[in-house]
Amino acid sequence: MEIPHFGIPPELAGRMSMAEQHEYLRTRLSRRRTLVTAGAVASGLLTGCSGSSSGSRSGQAGATATGSPSPSTSQAPGSLVTPFGRHLAFGADPRTQMRISWQVPLAVRKPYVRVGLRPDDLGRKVEAELRDLHTPELKGIRAAVDQYYLHAALDGLRPGTTYYYGVGHEGFDPASPRHRSTVTSFRTAPASPPGRFVFTAFGDQGVGDEAALNDRTLLRRKPAFHLHAGDICYADPTGKGKESDVFDASQWDRFLKQTEPVARAVPWMVTTGNHDMEAWYSPDGYGGQLARFSLPDSGFDARTAPGVYAFTYGNVGVVALDANDVSYEIPANLGYTEGRQTKWLDGKLGELRSSKDVDFIVVFFHHCAYSTSTHASDGGVRAEWLPLFARHEVDLVINGHNHVYERTDAIRNGEVGRPVPVGGTTDPRRDGIVYVTAGGGGKELYGFPDGVKESYEGNAADHEPVSTFRWTKSRDTKAESAQWSRVRYRGFSFLSVEAESGARPRLKVSALASSGERIDHFEVRRGA
Numbered sequence: 139m140e141i142p143h144f145g146i147p148p149e150l151a152g153r154m155s156m157a158e159q160h161e162y163l164r165t166r167l168s169r170r171r172t173l174v175t176a177g178a179v180a181s182g183l184l185t186g187c188s189g190s191s192s193g194s195r196s197g198q199a200g201a202t203a204t205g206s207p208s209p210s211t212s213q214a215p216g217s218l219v220t221p222f223g224r225h226l227a228f229g230a231d232p233r234t235q236m237r238i239s240w241q242v243p244l245a246v247r248k249p250y251v252r253v254g255l256r257p258d259d260l261g262r263k264v265e266a267e268l269r270d271l272h273t274p275e276l277k278g279i280r281a282a283v284d285q286y287y288l289h290a291a292l293d294g295l296r297p298g299t300t301y302y303y304g305v306g307h308e309g310f311d312p313a314s315p316r317h318r319s320t321v322t323s324f325r326t327a328p329a330s331p332p333g334r335f336v337f338t339a340f341g342d343q344g345v346g347d348e349a350a351l352n353d354r355t356l357l358r359r360k361p362a363f364h365l366h367a368g369d370i371c372y373a374d375p376t377g378k379g380k381e382s383d384v385f386d387a388s389q390w391d392r393f394l395k396q397t398e399p400v401a402r403a404v405p406w407m408v409t410t411g412n413h414d415m416e417a418w419y420s421p422d423g424y425g426g427q428l429a430r431f432s433l434p435d436s437g438f439d440a441r442t443a444p445g446v447y448a449f450t451y452g453n454v455g456v457v458a459l460d461a462n463d464v465s466y467e468i469p470a471n472l473g474y475t476e477g478r479q480t481k482w483l484d485g486k487l488g489e490l491r492s493s494k495d496v497d498f499i500v501v502f503f504h505h506c507a508y509s510t511s512t513h514a515s516d517g518g519v520r521a522e523w524l525p526l527f528a529r530h531e532v533d534l535v536i537n538g539h540n541h542v543y544e545r546t547d548a549i550r551n552g553e554v555g556r557p558v559p560v561g562g563t564t565d566p567r568r569d570g571i572v573y574v575t576a577g578g579g580g581k582e583l584y585g586f587p588d589g590v591k592e593s594y595e596g597n598a599a600d601h602e603p604v605s606t607f608r609w610t611k612s613r614d615t616k617a618e619s620a621q622w623s624r625v626r627y628r629g630f631s632f633l634s635v636e637a638e639s640g641a642r643p644r645l646k647v648s649a650l651a652s653s654g655e656r657i658d659h660f661e662v663r664r665g666a
Contacts, residue, residue: 156470157421216309219244221288223394224305224322225401227408228363228449230434232327233297236405237432238290238305241394245270246307251290253303257321260304260313266290269429273387273418283387289432297329322402327362331452331495331639336360340579340632341367341411341504341538345392348630349580351652353400358654359634362451364404367538368411368461368504372581373426377413378468385416390430407433409458410445411504411538412468422474433458438482445503446479448486453639455490459483459503459523466518467505467609480522487530497643497664500635501527502536508549508573510606510623511540512584514615517608524552533566533662534645535573536633541584543594543627543649544575545658554622560595563661572662576649578631586626594627594649594657625649625658 221240229235238251249268252260266288275282288305295301304312304321312320338361343349356364369377371393374385397406408431410424419425427444436447445460462471463479490496505516507524527535528550548556550570558564558572577584586592587606593599604623607615630652638644642663649658 156415156417156423156474160417160419160421160423216246216307219246219307219310221305221307221310221320222398223391224398225394225431226324226403226405227431227433228327228405228451229291229293230436230447230449232363232405232449232451233329234293234295234326235434236292236295236301236324236326238292238303239430239432240288240305241391242286242288242307245286246309249288249305249307251292251303251305252311252313253292253301255299255301257302257318257323260302260321264290264292266305271387271419271426271429276384279384280386280388285387285390285429287429291432295326297326300325324403324405325362327451331497333640334636334638335362335452336634336636337363337365337451337454338632338634339365339367339502339536340576342369342541342577342581343393343579344369344372344581345389345396346580348652350396352578352580352630352632353397355650355652355654356632356634357400357404359650361404361634364400364406365456365458365500365502365536366406366408366579367502367536367576368409368445369413369538369581370408370411372413374413374416377411378470387426390426394430407449407456407458408445409503410460410462412462412465412470414445415462415470422471436486438479443475443479446482448490450490450493450496452637453495453497453643454637454645455493455496455499457483457486457490457499457501459501461503461505461516461519464518464522465505465516465609466611466613467513467516469613472518480526483523484526484530487526487532491530497639498533498637498645498662499530500534500536500645501532504537505539506537506573506575507535508546508620508622509537509540509542509544509575510590510604510620510626511542511544511575511577511586513540514606515608515618517610517616520552520608521611527571531566532571533664534635534647535571537573537575538577538579540575541577541581542575542586543578543625543629543631543657544586544623545625545649545660546573546622547624548572549622557601558624558660560598560625560658561660563663565663565665567664572647572660574633574647574649576631576633578627578629578652580630583628583630585628590626592626592628594625595659596657627651627657629657631657 223241249266254260273283373389415423434447548569555570591599604620636646645662
């Protein structure tokens with residue numbers, strides 16, 4: 139790709155980390171209007187809504203060095219501005235905290251959320267925080283884009299309760315008869331583990347008909363929350379962490395509109411993939427992510443690693459990780475937390491495993507620990523995190539990155555600890571861990587190595603080893619024979635997990651095609 143004069147020359151990009159690319163772009167474009175700076179990130183102006191529901195910082199992130207009007211002073215009539223792209227996320231405690239985020243096409247005054255226990259009684263009003271982004275013009279590639287994201291932190295909620303809410307601003311009141319149709323609802327996590335609940339997961343969604351179909355199909359599962367394992371919208375089409383300045387920020391507008399029918403009611407819990415690094419906004423490429431999403435504050439540094447957090451829902455502890463930090467394949471952010479994420483992970487897994495209320499631990503991140511498809515397996519993920527998964531007896535690992543569905547047998551010490559055919563049962567304490575690649579979220583599909591057959595429910599092939607590879611620290615590939623590849627499906631799909639508590643807790647894991655047809659299922663039982 140020929141990079142325009144505002145971009146990074148290819149001969150430089152190939153040798154640059156994300157932080158070096160950020161500095162290069164900032165230096166070259168320092169005379170252009172800048173709304174989100176590295177200083178804003180460092181000082182916390184773009185952090186998640188982790189405190190009181192009051193204390194909005196509206197307009198602060200919009201300060202400019204050139205004297206251009208910030209969004210707080212450059213306004214459009216509020217009655218002409220319609221919010222869109224609503225998306226929910228849990229706070230640190232899903233029983234009592236919810237984060238509501240949305241977008242407006244133009245700057246507005248006094249943004250807020252109305253919330254209540256009935257759709258006709260939204261008596262509580264919570265001020266919202268503005269996080270705005272300016273993406274500069276790249277001649278011949280894109281026009282300049284200004285985006286305005288709003289976030290409200292709801293704390294002190296009742297567990298197991300349905301709340302109704304509407305988002306608004308001066309001139310647009312969701313409680314008015316004119317806008318009451320925009321009111322929707324969410325439900326907080328129960329105070330104690332429910333008998334059963336469902337959550338869904340996939341990675342690599344993007345924008346398009348197949349992505350939207352997956353959303354509609356998973357919504358019919360009535361999930362308590364959804365896990366998005368990175369590569370969210372593909373505003374950056376390269377995904378190498380090298381030419382991240384050449385991306386289409388308006389793709390995020392299209393994505394949030396597409397996702398809104400689900401994410402306005404189902405907490406949409408994201409983590410970061412390689413296509414989510416955007417060098418312009420911050421040294422690590424995550425400034426855009428920080429502006430667009432509010433995620434739980436779980437004791438890690440949410441200002442610099444927005445895809446690293448944990449929460450507990452019912453009897454399931456969920457841990458989100460940023461695999462860009464350990465990836466050998468795509469090393470633009472390799473080691474950016476200087477080992478702090480891995481140390482945090484060790485402590486968090488130990489905390490969850492020792493909790494009497496947690497039966498199962500589910501970990502999700504982007505790059506694959508075990509897969510035979512295009513990107514294969516990442517040796518960095520294996521080296522840094524798999525020993526911790528084994529030590530703390532993680533029950534299920536969910537990845538994206540490869541645009542297929544693939545599922546392993548139970549893996550223990552790098553080998554098959556127990557075969558888990560379709561319909562099988564496994565106990566992580568005895569057998570090891572099942573790894574699922576759920577990368578069929580909607581982006582163009584990959585395949586499997588030449589001659590390797592798909593094998594899934596209703597279309598099972600003879601089980602044979604698959605010739606594949608893993609990425610090494612030197613960025614070379616090392617061949618390996620995958621005895622562990624059990625289920626393979628080349629189609630758009632997602633994961634649906636039903637968690638049951640009680641005397642015999644279990645995870646009933648199913649993979650569904652975007653049509654709703656089941657292509658795989660198995661059970662995880664502790665003490666099975």
